[in-house]
Amino acid sequence: MKKYLLIFLLFFVAFSYAQQYKSHTVAKGENVYRIAKQYNTTPEAIYKINPTAKDGIQEGEILAIPITDDQEYKTHVVEQGDTVYSLSKKYEITVETIYLLNPEAVNGINVGQILNVGKAEKKEGTSIENTEGNKQEILDSLKAEDPDDRKVVRYITHKVKRKETLYGIAKKYDITVEDIKKFNKRLYSEQIKKKDKLRIPVYEKKQVQEAVIDSVDSRLSRTTKYVIKPKETKFGIARRHGITMSELEQMNPNMDPNFPIGMEITVPTTIFVSLKDSLQPGFQLYEIPPKETMFNLVRRLDISADSLLKMNPYIKDGLKAGMVITIPEQKPVDTLSVDAIRGERYIDLSSKLYNFKPKKIAVMLPFSVDTLDLNARQEIEEQLKNKQSLRISLDLYSGVLMAIDSAKTRGITTELNVYDTRKNNNGVHVKRILQENNFDDTDVVIGPLYQSNLEVVAAELKKYNTPVFSPASRRESSLYDNFFQTRPSNEMLQEKIISFVEKDTTDKNIILIVQQGKKYEEIKGKLTAKFPGAKVAKIEEGNYLYAVRLDAVLDKNKPNWVFLESSDVAMISNVIPLLNAKAESHKITLFTTDKNGAFDDDNIKNEHLSKLHMHYPSVDKEFDDEEGEGERSTKKVSDFEKKYKERYGVFPNNWAVRGFDIAYDVLMRLGTADDVYHAVSFEGTTEYVENKFNYAKKPLGGYYNKATYLIKFEDDLKLKVVE
Structure with missing residues (x-):
């Protein structure tokens, strides 16, 4: 007790005096949490005077850091096997000192946790006294060190038009996307929409020094002669002088294409960027392909447009095919996933953790404990067999x-509270749970299972802005901003x-080939609109297809791409064998927008689906799960599955995997941001065992998951993720 009282008094005395601030230049690999530990402050204190840091920090960025004793500390990232005692020996300090510098360590330390392990030698830095606590003055004084900083002279209002993007608006006003977000803070968590009114800053124009040459035209107007040296290439010389290879060729129309050593060519006088300086460790050269845009490039490289401009000042004039620029070093292609190559950007949240405050999670599911006789084992087993909602x-x-x-x-770490919602349409009971328990500091609610109960929970917790994650329902909510739909809707799967x-x-x-009935008219209309030249096979009454009808629409000279839309086992078991028989003489690939349970019926042979290379959209990453003597024989068992089997004695089914993926994603997001709303603003997709997540905000209502899979049957009966 005395120890904690001492810590409290130390903080009280420190904050009784005038608050001081120091500038900190972000080093490679640093995050806000680690910087806070270094200066013995909190991430919240840093965010308070550096609000844009909530969207991530970058190497070289300058932060204002509140300090209490002008002392910096050494930090240590806890590794496997570390103990407080071993760390005290390693850093030659006492165990008591570690506890004093890290009060949270009293409850134990975890792998990845950051600890202060003694005082560091003081570094020279900017320290600013602030007796009135004016954080804007502090930021301004720090930013004054940055020669690129500009002063706002006035603001204008921009009304968002249809199809406009933040990048396009920023380009129109010659500012950055970050400039717009800074003065319209809701955009850190929301997307812009038509008729939005944005506050656009107008910066004071700086006088450009005449000595600076930063345009292609000005560089090309001053030329000199250059002699080709051994091992030099057209690529390298163009890059060294800040021009494209095509511009180099225009300057030298009679240049020998063999590029021999000793040949004299014309080049711009100014060496715009030194090749040696441009290729520091961690960077590489990149040639701009045709039709490349700044938006696509910065998104693919995962850096800001400002950062790319600082590396390559001359691209201010725009990107041109053949231009050679410097970019951060990229992973070799063979280490990238198929989805990454196709353009889907994945993010690893576990590498961005900084918020280690305990998370408070509530799970609300229909366990129906009130109907179970815990003393009657046979009765419970019967209910487990017969009651699907309980099993799920x-x-x-x-x-x-x-x-x-x-x-x-x-x-x-997590504080978990579990509540039994009992059954569907159980609003009165669900409201009673919410009223009798404290949910105002709950970080996230997972559940309920049924949509009706979900809507009640979202409505009741909207006043706290508590996120409510729907684990199973595919129905979205158009009423509540705190509603998170984790399963992509049927419409999204169709679109995939x-x-x-x-x-x-x-x-x-x-x-x-579409089943008869009102239910299937909608999908038939959508497919007809998308593919106006498509042929429609005539279906007989009773949803039956004659071979002669199929012959009428097949083409021997072209690949036949067949959409089969049905949930009728009889119809599917009729159509699939017909297609399979025709596959001997025709090229046929099968597609469906909805691989429902009818396709899994025993009457439908997977050998036929495999021969037809059936493609279908899926919420999860499906695989063949045949088991041989208790082990999966057709799929490499994941670490998660091994641990699950060790704990429960069986392999996890899709619902168990889904529960893991949803909860783990939520916890990782809470560890990388102040709350879930901030975390879902990160661009990119997260993926775990069998599910992936990429949340987007609806114009009206909550958030939906737009990440889906496209699965294909291979020749050997195995399933492959195509997208």
Whole structure:
């Protein structure tokens, strides 16, 4: 007790005097949490005077740091096997000192946790006294050190038009996207929409020094002669003088294409960027391909446009095909995933953790404990067999528990509260749960299972802005901003497969085989609109297809891409064998926008689906799960599955995996931001065992998950993720 009282008094005395601030230049690999530990402050204190840091910090960025004793500290990232005692020996300090510098260590230390392990030698830095606590003056005084900083002279209002983007608006006013977000802070967590009114800063124009040459025209107007040296290339010389290879060729129309050593050529007088200086460790050269845009480039490289401009000042005039620029070093292609190569950007949240405050999670599922006789084992087993909602709830819950354990190894601890919602349409009982328990400091609610109960929880917790994650329902909510739909909707799954086919319809014979009935008229209309040249196979009464009808729409001279839309086992078991028989003489690929349970019926042979290379969209990354003597024989068992089997004695089903993926993603997001709303503003997709997440905000209502899979049957009956 005396120890904590001493710590409190130390902080009280420190903050009783005038607050001081120091500038800190962000080093490679640093995050806000680690910087806070170094200066014995908190991430919240740093965010208070550096609000844009919530969107991430970059190497070289300058932060204002509140300090209490002008002392910096050494930090240590806890590794496997570390103990407080071993660290005290390693850094030659006492155990008591570690506890004094890290009060949270009293409850134990975790792998990945950052600890202060003694005082560091003081570094020279900017220290500013601030007796009135004016954080803007502090930021301004620090930013004054940055020669690129500009003063705001006035603001104008911009009304967002249809299809406008933040990047396009920023380019229009010659500012950055970050400039717009800085003065419209809601954009850190929301997307812009039509008729939005944005506050646009107008900066004071600086006088440009005449000595600075920063345009292509000015560089090309001053030339000199240059003699080719051994091992030099056209690529390197163009880069060295800040021009494209095509511009170098224009300056030397009679240049020998063999580029021999000793040849004299014309080049700009100014060496705009030294090749040696441009290729510091961690960077590489990149040639701009045709139709490359700044927006696509910065998004793919995961850096800001400002950072790219600082590395390559001359691209201010725009990107041109053939231009050679400096970019951060990229991973070799063979280490990238198929999805990364296709353009989907994945992010690893576990490498960005800084918020290690305990997370408070509530799980609300229909366990129906009130109907169970815990003394009657046989009765419970019968209910487990017959009650699907109970089985799903227990599977989801088992996955959530595994996620909490996994997050703990990353330093994220969780306080879990579990509530039994009992049954569907149980609003009165659900409201009673919310009224009788404290939810105002709950970080996230996972559940309930049913949409009706979900809507009640989202409505009641909207006043606290508590995020509510729907684990199973595919229905979105258009009423509540705190509603998170984790399962992509049927419309999104349809769009996934349709957009895939749309990319390559040239010289393809598109065929539609659609079940009769009102339910399927909508998808038939959508496919007909997307593929106006598609042929429609006539379906007889009773949803039956005659072979002669199929012959009428097949084409022997073209690949036949067939959409089969049905949930009727009889119809599917009729159509698939017909297509399979025709596959001997025709090129046929099968597609469906909805691989429902009918396709899994025993009457439908997977050998046929494999021969037809059936493609379908999926919420999760499906795989063949045949088991041989208790082990999966067709798939490499993941670490998660091994741990799950060790704990529960069986392999996890899709619901258990889903419970793990949802909960682990939520905990990782809470560890990388102040709250979930901030975390979902990060661009990119997260992926775990079998599910991936990329949340977007609806214009009206909450958030939806736009990350889906496209699965394909291979020849050997195995499933492959295409996208």
